[in-house]
Amino acid sequence: VRREGDAHRAFVHGRCDGLGRVLGSFDVWVLIRAEGDQSLWVQHPAAVIDPTAGTWQASVLFGDRRHRPYDGQRWTILAAAAPPSSGFNRLTNAPSQTGLPPHVASNVATVRVRVVGGASPGATTR
Numbered sequence: 001v002r003r004e005g006d007a008h009r010a011f012v013h014g015r016c017d018g019l020g021r022v023l024g025s026f027d028v029w030v031l032i033r034a035e036g037d038q039s040l041w042v043q044h045p046a047a048v049i050d051p052t053a054g055t056w057q058a059s060v061l062f063g064d065r066r067h068r069p070y071d072g073q074r075w076t077i078l079a080a081a082a083p084p085s086s087g088f089n090r091l092t093n094a095p096s097q098t099g100l101p102p103h104v105a106s107n108v109a110t111v112r113v114r115v116v117g118g119a120s121p122g123a124t125t126r
Contacts, residue, residue, distance in 0.1 A: 001062050001069055001113045001114065001115050001116070002115075002116050002117050003115055003116065003117035004117070006065050007061060008061065008062040008063060008068060008069050008115065009059050009060065009061055009062065010059070010062060011057050011058070011059055012030060012045075012057065012058055012059075012060045012077060012079055013055065013056070013057045014028070014055065014057075014079050015054055015055055015056075016049060016051075016054055016055065016056050016081055017054035018054070025083065025084060026081045026082060026083055026084070027044060027047070027081070027082055027083075027084050027086075028044075028047035028049075028056055028058055028079060028080070028081055029042065029043070029044055029079070029080050029082055030042075030043045030044075030045060030060050030078070030079050030080075031043075031077070031078040031079075031080075032060060032061075032062065032075060032076070032077050032078075033075065033076050034062075034063060034067065034069065034073060034075050035073060035074035035075065035076070035110075037067065039067060041061065041063075041064075043060055043061060045058035045060055046058065046059075056081075060077070062075060062113065069113040069115060070113065070115065071114055071115055072112055072113065072114075073112065073113045074110055074112055074113075075112075076110045077110075
């Protein structure tokens with residue numbers, strides 16, 4: 001996770017084999033949550049899609065000014081592709097990781113943060 005002023009960002013990468021054929025055009029949505037925090041950030045990053053390699057990447061925010069990531073903190077990330085008309089932006093709550101269908105559960109990753117570019121001022125540990 002790279003510190004850029006007050007923001008903390010990292011690139012998230014994913015596969016999108018065949019999604020163009022199934023969905024036509026699609027957007028990437030990212031749901032992200034810090035361990036021990038009930039705040040859920042729903043993001044619609046501008047993804048760079050490489051259809052020939054079947055991959056995408058997007059810059060994702062980790063937290064905000066009041067909820068800054070710290071070294072060693074665990075974050076859960078769910079990335080999903082959806083048609084632009086899906087209404088995905090109206091999502092108000094995320095499913096728990098238990099009981100997810102396999103095609104959704106395979107998109108969930110938990111990562112540990114390593115902040116580069118200086119310590120986060122005011123970062124809290126839990």
